[in-house]
Amino acid sequence: MKKILCYSLFVFQIHFLLHSSSANNNNNYNKNKVPAIIVFGDSSVDSGNNNFIPTIARSNFEPYGRDFPDGNPTGRFSNGKIAPDFISEAFGLMPTVPAYLDPSYSISDFANGVCFASAGTGFDNATSNVVDVIPLWKEIEYYKEYQRKLRTYLGEEKANEIFKEALYLVSIGTNDFLENYYTLPQRRCQFKKVQQYEDFLIGLAENFFKEIYHLGARKISLTGLPPMGCLPLERAINIMEFHGCVEEYNNVALEFNGKLGWLVSKLNKDLPGLQLVDANAYDILLQIVTQPSRFGFEVAQVGCCGTGRFEMSYLCDPKSPFTCSDANKYVFWDAFHPSEKTSQIVSNYLIEKYLAKFR
Template sequence: MVKMYTLWFFLIEIIIHFSISSSGKVPSIIVFGDSSVDTGNNNFIPTMARSDFKPYGRDFLNGNPTGRFSNGRIPPDFISEAFGLRPIVPAYLDPAYNISDFASGVCFASAGTGFDNATSNVADVIPLWKEVEYYKDYQIKLRAHFGEEKANEILREALYLVSIGTNDFLENYYTLPERRYEFNNVEQYEDFLIILAENFFREIYDLGARKISVTALPPMGCLPLERAINVIDYHGCVEGYNDVALEFNGKLGRLVTKLNNDLFGFQMVDANAYDILLQIVTHPSSFGFEDARVGCCGTGRFEMGFFCDPQSPFTCKDANKYVFWDAFHPSEKTSQIVSNYLIQKYLAKFL
């Protein structure tokens, strides 16, 4: 109990400190990745991987679904607010926003995507290369609106958040046969993804990105969906998947070190969320949660996206008691705790 109160006091102190920050070192938050950071782009493409309906968004600022795979806000929103910017980061494809809105924050992420183009094909979502194309289009509009000098300053000083990789394994490699036929083992597939990751980071560096935070794999064997089908181990975490996550994250961390050494003026941080998420899952009560085995939506074991039926009588009444919102994605409360941790441990250097 003492540890719980100490932790919450610590987190509240972080929130207050960073929320009032007005250093102005970071003028914009620019986001690439998957559903962990997608603020609504999939609403505007023909895909089943979407969440623009209730009960998603029920705890959002206005109580409406936004396309975020959460009951409320997600990490880019909390990080943006902590840097003294807007409390939400708008999706680039959302016609309700324009380049003036996107100047202080923009999200190109797409739920269901990965480093591997084949991963985006699974649910017909935006591949990572297309996210970069949208970023190039954004740059053109930014320069037209603000002029070359101001636009370049925004692009150079912006904090780029990249969160991606889980779908490459759970929705692609372990679900479909093609990549398993092509690569003899998962380690070879990891190395393939690292090559793709390096190409991506070098490309956005060439386009002006200088401050980057990358978050890769969570303890994906502890996601409710994976636990639900892990009958042999009595619905415990799938440790094999967690081992892969640790191995891949280690390789990504070494890539971060390499790129920081290779690229002039590059500041990249390996904002690894694995440990904090595993702590939350294994000791939920220490963080104020009651359940880490299932999500809030429906039965919490298999539902996500359209399977989160707005009429389901099983959906929980208080998502703050749950580590996960659906069978794959964290609740708003979890996202806030993780965001505060990442800010304090990795991102404070950019403030």
């Protein structure tokens, strides 16, 4: 009788453990308060979508990615990881956020995080045309396609829960000014004052946020413009001011960020349940650029790649003898994009100051 009882208890324990394991597997998408990281934007957050479209705005070659796991040039405009990767990992999700167009990933990989961003794009469709990249409206179309696939994979209820509880990271806008308005004549002829163009972009931004809200997004982090006058490329051509930061561009960034802050407040009032966060990184980036040693850097005026003054994308020649040996000493990786170390510092700052409430 005792043997039978012990055997019955043993079978019950095995059955319980197996059932618990199965339940855990079925619920692994809900183990975190934020079940997924979903990314929209430009090269600051593109994890490799441009690898799969016909554009010159690519970085899927050495020396890009040399500090990424296995030294893999993924299409990230960095020597290693970018901000969404660090944020995803900090939220207990994947250590890297995969690009939606990368065929080596499937919908099961995208269940916990996906990136729709495209280097070179902007709020303005005309910006994406400059180097033939994915416009923001197309990023939304890819998101809709992703939603359909995830509903098929997980079921309607589970998928909709992910769309609602996911943290959406949006980083976009710099290209609208530096690649479009200040470089090409079309928008400057249409908008005589840069403030008019800013207002035009704010209208486009409002439409974008309303659209993804109606598609289920509720937790959204918006990162505005960096001190774009301090990017190495802008400093390199600022000869008359001895290669200092271009204050006009920085002032525009501050002005535009202020308007984005107003938009965030407006949308949070207008759209029930929306938690749109103005995760402004301008101040921390300016501190890093102007006080590099405080953050463990040695060089802030130029990037690591090549001479660091104008190189980015294909100009980042893997055979250049000028590329630095240790990117951790540099605030910028190339003439336009931060190094992995800078991205990590900024990500930690944004998480602590703005995103902690979502954890």
